Amino acid sequence: MRFRITVETDDPDGPEETVALCTDAEAYYVDLPRPARHRYELRGCLPKGRLAGAVAAALDGGSAPLGGLTLHALDRHGVPVEPAWDVWCLADVRILGGGPAGAHAAPVDITLEAVMGGHAGEDADEQPEVPEVPPLFSGFALTGTGEEDFGVCRQVALIGKEPEPDVEAPRLLGCQLRGPLSAAWESGEDRFELGGVYLSSLDRSGVVIDEHWTCLHVESWAPSRAGAGRVDLTLDMSCNDFRSSAAGTVHEMWWDGPPREPNLWAPLSGSERGAWSNATQNNRAARPTPGAPVHATHHLDGRYITDMQGFALALGEAVNGPGGYFGSCFGTIEYALGDDRGARPPFTLVWRDHEVARACLGRTPLTYDASPSCAEILAFFAQHKVDVVLV
Template identity: 60%
Template sequence: MRFRISGETPHGPEETLALCAEAENYYVDRPPPARHQYELRDCAAEGELAHAAAQAQEDGSATLGSLTVHALDRYGKPVEPAWDVWCLKDARVLDVRPGFTDPSVVDVTVEGSLDAMAAGVDELPEVPGVPPLYQGFRLYGRDEEPWGSCRQVALMGRQPEPEPVPLRLLRCEPSGRLLAALESGDDRFDLGSAHLGPLDRTGRSIEEHWTCLHVESWSYSAAGASRVDLTLDVSCDDFRSSAARAAHELWSAGPPTEPNRWAALDSAGRAAWSRAAQHNSAARRGPEPLPNATYHLDGRHITDSGGFSLALGETMNGPGGYFGDCFGTIEYCLEEGHGGRRPFTLVWHDHHIARACLGRTPLTHDASPSFEQILEFFAQHRVDVLLD
């Protein structure tokens, strides 16, 4: 599979910076984030935290899920704005001990990884920050359910952060500002913001990702002096996953011509398929849709929220079609008529599969919509759903 680096120009369309014959470590799973141990001191546990603490005392440890910590000001109120929110994901309770000075509270040892995304920031500190004369912390679960309070959060043990896996693009034909940088003779340089992604056999982009590229090293390729091998440091690399390979291979011959080619993919692979469908949606739009039409939704493979969005996309826009991947983007497609013009009727075949499968995934930060929530959404947006 070939790959392309492209970038925007100040006064013209996007330019190709490199066409690359092969990539190493493009489809690689990111190493899991480091997990650290913290102590919630003088903790008055409530709700799920109290339940997990009791289970840990009995079993040695207990799964907790997402833990959110809010600093309290001098009046005992959560600090606003929410820049003092601090989050752990995939947390576990490891130990519970009586409080040192107060037998009514406990010291709880938890292990987890910092969750900057849930906190809405680029990076979280090792321990939560506190305002002057603070009164401790309020503890919450994933959905802001109260889990009690504690006086202090202390870092007890730290794991080293995993080393990133370098991305290599091989046998690249450089041009534009990449060629100019190579000709300058520097071994390392910043390429700046660019788009990076795989190509199908016809040269069409399967999907692209904006990122900042730093060339860590380069050398002339064995294919000849006109080609180079690049080792890159990529600032945003969420797209690099083994699951994406399976999705991209299904697109490698070009956009799909048969429905449900995505059915055997797992949730991560379906997310990669959705990105490819969205990236190619503009080139695949059909004629202007008419109102009061009837569409048939194939529900045989709607076993998760990704399956719902992919099946809906193909219902509205044919194989490989896109019609949003969440309520917000589906609403946008409905408003803009990208495949369907309201009012229309949606016949949902084999709906019992989605009814049984869709909904909340335990102990995760994001909850997928339930079957009932999807029906309510369509009713609010003048889409008549018939269950078959």
């Protein structure tokens, strides 16, 4: 696999500047260890909704899953404010205990275990260890996925901290350096901070398969055995979740270019389908030109729609061909519908083998974040003037 590092220039409308082109990598596509789980106490809480239910379930059974939890600071009038950290997030929350919860309960203290940051701990470095309280604040509004109201609390305390797991540093090999990175190498600096960059995986012909923004530091570098003038870079980056083994599997499938036939994603796992979705968003070969006709008919192959990722991938290919993209969730599909991304409503979507989705999509036992059901997808399309024909 080939890789590229680019940085933004002073011209906001100009192209990005390439600072490294690399021929290979080590320890790049790896499954990172699970992030550390810490224990917190939400003090002085008036829980609502699923949070109240999870507290009751934890008291009865020892613990209960909750999912994501976001805290918004409130001023003395109970109005959300925007401190330096904006919002404070926990992921994969499990409630461990607390006082009685109910509509008229007195304030309780809730003990929980969670990963700091958003999904899978992302953005953990961009928020404080515990949310700092603005002057004259009244506490925090608690919300879940989709701004679900979980009530309020007065304070947050970190009561148990685990060490973060060690992560092997990725290495980009055989790099041709340019611009500031080349100048730093030639000056003999031991390490170099690039800051915000775009890190891209490239196919055989140099076309971007996947691109992600991350803060990048060159921890060390050395002459490469790939040839004179080339350098091997050992990196430290702020975001790592995009370089999983699932992404490696997908990028190998795209090495010779974007797919030329549909449904190559069908045998993939859920995480691999997510990586395939990322690749479709960069697939210029299947990017539509403006001016899609209205009242068109698109055919959706439903044989492999066993999860929401599968629905989005099948929809992308129905509209824009193999490797095509037309959103990955209701929000991005809605954006595509309104932005002339290959199909403009009103149009007709002929959904073949829809029974697969009816059997597989929607809430499943022991989960806290349900995917949309087939009925909810149909209601969404009806709301957006898409006539779905089930066959």
